[in-house]
Amino acid sequence: xxxxxxxxxxxxxxxxxxxxxxxxxxxxxxxxxxxxxxxxxxxxxxxxxxxxxxxxxxxxxxxxxxxxxxxxxxxxxxxxxxxxxxxxxxxxxxxxxxxxxxxxxxxxxxxxxxxxxxxxxxxxxxxxxxxxxxxxxxxxxxxxxxxxxxxxxxxxxxxxxxxxxxxxxxxxxxxxxxxxxxxxxxxx
Numbered sequence: 001x002x003x004x005x006x007x008x009x010x011x012x013x014x015x016x017x018x019x020x021x022x023x024x025x026x027x028x029x030x031x032x033x034x035x036x037x038x039x040x041x042x043x044x045x046x047x048x049x050x051x052x053x054x055x056x057x058x059x060x061x062x063x064x065x066x067x068x069x070x071x072x073x074x075x076x077x078x079x080x081x082x083x084x085x086x087x088x089x090x091x092x093x094x095x096x097x098x099x100x101x102x103x104x105x106x107x108x109x110x111x112x113x114x115x116x117x118x119x120x121x122x123x124x125x126x127x128x129x130x131x132x133x134x135x136x137x138x139x140x141x142x143x144x145x146x147x148x149x150x151x152x153x154x155x156x157x158x159x160x161x162x163x164x165x166x167x168x169x170x171x172x173x174x175x176x177x178x179x180x181x182x183x184x185x186x187x188x
Contacts, residue, residue, distance in 0.1 A: 009187035012060060016176055016185045018053050019155075022046070025181060034129040034159070042155055042181065044126035048083045057154060058087035061175050065122055066092065068173065069150050072120040073097050075112070075141065077133045080126035084154060088124060097121070099137040117145030123170075128153040131164030131172070138168050155181065 019025060019042070030041040048054050065074075065088065076085030076098045089096035097114025115121060123137050131151075138148045151165045156174035165172035176185070 008060070008063070009185065011056065012176065012180075013185040013187055015053065015056055015060065016181045018050075019044075019047070019176075019181050022050055022053065032129050032157075034132055036129060036159065038157075040178065040182065042127055042157075042178065044154055045080055045083075047126070047154070054083075054087060057175065058084070058091045061124075061152065061154060062088055062091040064173055064175060065150065065152060068171065069120070069122055072122045072149055073115055073146075075099055075115060075121045075123050075137065075146075077123065077125040077137045081124045081133075084124050084126050088122075099123075099140055111140050112144050112146070115141065115144065115146050118147070120147045120149045122150045122152060123148055124152045124154075126153070127155045127157065128161040128174070129157040129159045131161035134161065134172075135164050135168060138165070138170055 024043050024046050026041040026043060027039060030038050032038055047057060073095045074085045074088045076082035078098060078101050082098045085096050085098060099112050103111045121141055123134055125134055128134055134151045141148050148170050151170050151172045153174045155176050157178045162172050
């Protein structure tokens with residue numbers, strides 16, 4: 001098991017380094033979806049423009065999710081979590097759904113698609129700062145009658161996500177942190 005974890009760490013280290021090398025990390029002044037200001041922006045939406053890197057991220061994330069959950073529907077947070085959910089769905093062989101930022105005003109007027117009441121769900125997003133988008137989706141899924149069993153992000157900026165999600169009684173996992181990407185992930 002130690003060898004497997006050591007190998008996984010090196011692959012995560014490679015992923016963190018390639019996120020930088022591919023230009024996904026931007027410097028400047030940015031307003032994040034949480035409303036916070038930052039001098040660093042990680043544009044994980046561009047990850048899908050690098051299919052081999054996206055596949056690697058999906059494989060690592062799938063293994064992490066599978067270690068926590070036997071089977072569930074993968075629900076992507078709009079919009080960054082939707083391509084991630086699609087990759088994870090294909091990799092895991094699990095169904096996929098998504099949550100809109102606001103309820104549709106026509107048709108069935110749904111906030112959540114691809115999910116039925118009573119289903120266990122794993123909520124995923126590409127990047128999280130405070131956990132607000134994941135928390136909002138967890139709440140919407142519960143209101144709909146689904147059962148969120150896990151929340152996951154490709155990248156956690158570590159500004160409150162763990163606390164925001166876990167106060168809802170849902171475990172939170174992340175593949176990488178912002179510090180790991182900026183400072184380089186060390187395998188020891």
